[in-house]
Every structure is written in structure tokens, then in C-alpha cells.
Amino acid sequence: MPLKVQRDDQTAINLTPMIDIVFLLIIFFMVSSHFTNQTSTQERDIAIKVPVVSDAGALTAPxxxxxxxxxxxxxxxxxxxxxxxxxxxxxxxxxxxxYEQLGVVVRGDGAVQYERVAEVIATCKKVRIQNLNIAVSNQDSVNR
Structure with missing residues (x-):
């Protein structure tokens, strides 16, 4: 008696168009929505007096x-x-x-007297700059 072979002819569902539509909707809502500043809304609703600081510096990267x-x-x-x-x-x-870890690069012209370069380096040392670099050119790049 021959065995019956069942074939699984179910086709796979292609999800690519649905994913495209979802991404388009996400982009549409991101572009068309209006974002509000939460902190300014909260500052108006809650009556809190923020302390005043005499030396408030900006938060910047060194x-x-x-x-x-x-x-x-x-x-x-x-x-x-x-x-x-x-x-x-x-x-x-x-x-x-x-900025405690400030670095300094000293670039002296080749024709300048070394005394002037030494004066600048001494000034950096006096200020306690620990990250001091002296710029030089590679001999190969000068000959080209």
C-alpha cells in the first residue's frame, strides 16, 4: 500500500510591505508631532524658588x-x-x-631663538601645566 505524502504548500506571508507602512507611519508621526519642553511646563505649574549661585559656569566640554x-x-x-x-x-x-587637565601644544618657528621657546615653556611650568607638548615636523615631510 503506497504511503500518502502530505505536502505543506502553505505560502509564507510577506511582511515587507507591512513593515514599510509601519516605518512610514512612525516617520509621519515624528515629523508632524509637536514636541514640548517638559521642564518649562513643569516650572510654570510648580512654584519652587531655585537657589541662585554667584559663580554658575556653563557646562561645556573642556x-x-x-x-x-x-x-x-x-x-x-x-x-x-x-x-x-x-x-x-x-x-x-x-x-x-x-580645566585641571588642560593640555598645551607649543609650536615654535624654526628660525626663532630657543630662548623665547624656553620662556614660554617656563611660563607653562609656572602655571603648572602638566600636559605640555612641543610640535615638530618629521624630516621626511620637510624634504618633500
């Missing part, structure tokens, strides 16, 4: 490093502002007070 350029004529620039050595010391002191 800069990775500051750049000190020493030009061939001996001028010193912190980032892009030309400064004297006392001004440099003052600005670095303020920056280090704000």
Missing part, C-alpha cells in the same frame, strides 16, 4: 588643548590671539583653573 605659536619675530600667540608673556601666564592660569 578643550583638548590650547596652542601657543611662537613666530620667527618672537611674537607669541595663544590660539590665535597675540599675547605678551604676562598675558599668556594670566590666560593659562585662568584656563587651568577652569
Amino acid at each position: 578643550p583638548r588643548h590650547r596652542v601657543i605659536n611662537i613666530y620667527d619675530d618672537g611674537q607669541v600667540a595663544l590660539d590665535e590671539d597675540t599675547v605678551s608673556i604676562p598675558e599668556l601666564e594670566s590666560k593659562l592660569t585662568d584656563a587651568r583653573a577652569q
